[in-house]
Amino acid sequence: MSVIAFAKNWNGKFKNSTYELVSYTKKIADQLNTKLIVVSIGEVNNEDLKSLGKYGAERLISVNDPQMNILTSRVYSQVISEIAEKEGANIIVLSDNNSGKAIAPRISVKMKAGMVAAVQELPVSLDPFIVKKRVFSGKAFAHVQIDSPVKVLTIAKNCFGVLENQVDCLIEEFEPEVSKDLYKIQVLEEEEQKNKVILSDADIVVSAGRGMRSPDNWGVVEELAEVLGAGTACSRPVSDEGWRGHEEHVGQTGKVIAPNLYFAAGISGAIQHVAGISRSKCIVAINIDPEAPIFGVADYGIIGDVMEVLPKLTEAIRNSKS
Amino acid sequence: MKILVCISNVPDTTTKVKFKENNTLFDDSGVQWIINPWDELALTRALELKEDAGNSIDEVSVIHVGGAQTDATLRKALAIGADKAIRIDACAADAYYVAGQIAAYLKENPFDIVFSGIESSDYNGSSVGAMIAEFMDYPGISSVTNVDLSNSEVVLYRAIPGGKQKIKVEIPFVAVVQKGITNEPRIPAMRGIMMARKKPLEVKPAVEMDVLTKSVKFELPEAKGACKMIDAENVEQLVDLLKNEAKVL
Ligand SMILES: Cc1cc2nc3c(=O)[nH]c(=O)nc-3n(C[C@H](O)[C@H](O)[C@H](O)COP(=O)(O)OP(=O)(O)OC[C@H]3O[C@@H](n4cnc5c(N)ncnc54)[C@H](O)[C@@H]3O)c2cc1C
Numbered sequence: 103m104s105v106i107a108f109a110k111n112w113n114g115k116f117k118n119s120t121y122e123l124v125s126y127t128k129k130i131a132d133q134l135n136t137k138l139i140v141v142s143i144g145e146v147n148n149e150d151l152k153s154l155g156k157y158g159a160e161r162l163i164s165v166n167d168p169q170m171n172i173l174t175s176r177v178y179s180q181v182i183s184e185i186a187e188k189e190g191a192n193i194i195v196l197s198d199n200n201s202g203k204a205i206a207p208r209i210s211v212k213m214k215a216g217m218v219a220a221v222q223e224l225p226v227s228l229d230p231f232i233v234k235k236r237v238f239s240g241k242a243f244a245h246v247q248i249d250s251p252v253k254v255l256t257i258a259k260n261c262f263g264v265l266e267n268q269v270d271c272l273i274e275e276f277e278p279e280v281s282k283d284l285y286k287i288q289v290l291e292e293e294e295q296k297n298k299v300i301l302s303d304a305d306i307v308v309s310a311g312r313g314m315r316s317p318d319n320w321g322v323v324e325e326l327a328e329v330l331g332a333g334t335a336c337s338r339p340v341s342d343e344g345w346r347g348h349e350e351h352v353g354q355t356g357k358v359i360a361p362n363l364y365f366a367a368g369i370s371g372a373i374q375h376v377a378g379i380s381r382s383k384c385i386v387a388i389n390i391d392p393e394a395p396i397f398g399v400a401d402y403g404i405i406g407d408v409m410e411v412l413p414k415l416t417e418a419i420r421n422s423k424s
Numbered sequence: 425m426k427i428l429v430c431i432s433n434v435p436d437t438t439t440k441v442k443f444k445e446n447n448t449l450f451d452d453s454g455v456q457w458i459i460n461p462w463d464e465l466a467l468t469r470a471l472e473l474k475e476d477a478g479n480s481i482d483e484v485s486v487i488h489v490g491g492a493q494t495d496a497t498l499r500k501a502l503a504i505g506a507d508k509a510i511r512i513d514a515c516a517a518d519a520y521y522v523a524g525q526i527a528a529y530l531k532e533n534p535f536d537i538v539f540s541g542i543e544s545s546d547y548n549g550s551s552v553g554a555m556i557a558e559f560m561d562y563p564g565i566s567s568v569t570n571v572d573l574s575n576s577e578v579v580l581y582r583a584i585p586g587g588k589q590k591i592k593v594e595i596p597f598v599a600v601v602q603k604g605i606t607n608e609p610r611i612p613a614m615r616g617i618m619m620a621r622k623k624p625l626e627v628k629p630a631v632e633m634d635v636l637t638k639s640v641k642f643e644l645p646e647a648k649g650a651c652k653m654i655d656a657e658n659v660e661q662l663v664d665l666l667k668n669e670a671k672v673l
Contacts (some may be wrong), residue, residue, distance in 0.1 A: 112585060117469040148527045175554060175564055198550075200584060203542070203600075204566035207554035210520060216636030217519065218619070219543075219550050232640060239545050245641040286563040287593045290579070294587035297528070302585055304670075330673075341603075348569065348604040349583065354437055354545060355461045356603050363672040374437050383669045386662065402665060406656030418659045422667070 105131040106191045125265035126157030127195045144171040155271030164340035176284045179208035198256035215252035239377035260360045304333030306363045309338035313368020322412040353378035370409045371396025425637040426483040427470045428535040432460035432544035433494040445643045462541025464609040471505045479573040502620035503612035523555030524586040536595040551602035563597045565670035569604035
């Protein structure tokens with residue numbers, strides 16, 4: 103018996119969500135009185151690999167193959183399943199992000215392992231194995247029982263937090279046999295926005311809606327985001343109109359995010375918008391209409407014009423920092 | 425080339441979610457059903473690709489696993505423009521079961537491109553598309569934001585954190601699509617609705633397939649406390665509360 107966490111890297115680096123994943127999986131391993139094995143695929147230097155020991159990674163299997171730097175879900179799922187089989191793993195945990203969404207279902211089919219996506223907290227029960235997940239786009243939670251011997255979970259961001267648990271991290275290299283046939287996709291180009299806070303990683307998000315009235319008014323949103331080191335987001339009509347890029351659209355049909363702090367400026371708070379932000383720890387609403395439904399889900403509210411309130415807020419935060 | 429679009433039948437996004445039988449079952453009384461929003465975008469994109477004659481796509485079909493009560497949703501997909509609908513007559517028990525049913529159909533009736541939405545807005549499982557890819561041993565590309573067939577090769581764009589990748593892939597493959605794939609979902613027009621009545625809606629029996637997970641209980645989120653209002657002239661107070669009360673700054 104063992105428990106596996108798949109630690110995804112981005113250009114050789116881990117993120118906070120990786121540390122949370124390791125912390126979470128370590129906790130399950132402890133509850134089950136078994137060992138945690140962390141798996142890393144692609145090139146990562148030893149120092150970065152060792153850093154996972156801080157969160158309880160006592161054994162780390164590294165597939166340090168440059169060919170695998172780019173996510174190919176067929177290759178990754180095969181490697182993880184092979185290790186899981188070799189190690190007799192009965193629980194495999196991944197982060198609920200683009201790569202987890204691509205890999206976990208394939209592992210589920212390969213190992214005939216029941217899978218639950220976007221788990222919200224530690225298992226509700228270990229025997230039978232029951233986890234809690236978000237359903238109906240955040241309007242409810244379901245307790246889902248997995249009946250197969252092997253289980254696959256992806257965990258939602260901020261479902262557990264990062265927990266320090268320093269151990270010595272023993273690194274083993276592993277060279278799986280992967281058929282060339284599995285590399286059927288080829289990345290032709292890659293575009294990355296530099297120096298921009300990535301929305302899905304951001305601890306603070308400044309989001310704005312149609313209440314901004316024109317794409318030319320976004321300067322006040324960006325300035326607030328800048329003093330906070332925050333990511334920027336928007337409501338659906340704003341991205342549909344092309345005022346902002348699709349990657350900023352949050353809500354039922356856009357991204358689901360769970361930052362510590364979410365600012366909703368000039369956003370009415372339609373149920374489909376709230377579906378994407380309801381797991382934020384703290385929501386601040388700025389809206390000219392005291393009846394706007396966003397105040398029903400916000401923790402703090404200001405009634406006022408975004409064009410006046412946002413610059414004042416930026417100023418106040420700047421002052422509080424100096 | 426033929427495109428198959430997977431369709432999930434979900435409660436309208438404004439549905440007030442309720443449960444029955446001691447919170448063990450979703451209460452579907454009075455619920456309006458719709459095509460899962462991402463599946464609708466996927467279908468729209470598939471039809472756009474077909475209409476561009478250069479792409480030589482001769483069929484766009486939709487497939488769904490569900491009981492007879494879901495036929496209205498499939499008729500809507502036909503009215504939007506799908507050529508054919510296939511319903512596997514079974515209860516969509518879990519993602520593994522649904523993907524297995526669709527894969528079994530695909531093995532008998534091959535398609536070149538399979539589209540699925542990034543998740544269904546009811547159980548938010550985000551796994552059917554990638555599971556089909558694995559059952560079929562096809563490449564599967566997730567987080568797809570655009571599909572381009574114009575240069576006699578298949579080019580997909582996929583979102584990565586903070587950017588995107590342009591990817592070349594060979595058919596057959598599964599693309600799991602999200603926002604961006606097209607702008608607006610198509611709405612059925614009168615002519616489409618009339619034509620849909622004459623289009624084939626095939627009902628197929630389910631194959632033997634295991635169910636690996638089950639929802640045993642549901643709960644509603646805790647009610648949120650009242651919103652604390654701050655005067656617009658006093659934003660310093662908000663900064664103070666965020667720092668010292670909410671402790672998020
Ligand atoms: C199937 C489906 C899926 C959907 N998915 C999503 C989704 O994923 N995400 C999403 O966001 N929406 C989604 N929607 C749309 C959603 O229903 C709302 O239409 C949308 O969220 C409204 O965006 P908004 O709040 O920016 O605009 P509006 O509803 O127009 O609200 C603008 C707000 O700004 C305020 N305002 C105006 N001027 C000012 C000012 N000067 N200062 C301060 N406040 C001002 C107004 O009081 C108002 O509350 C979906 C809808 C459907 C049917």
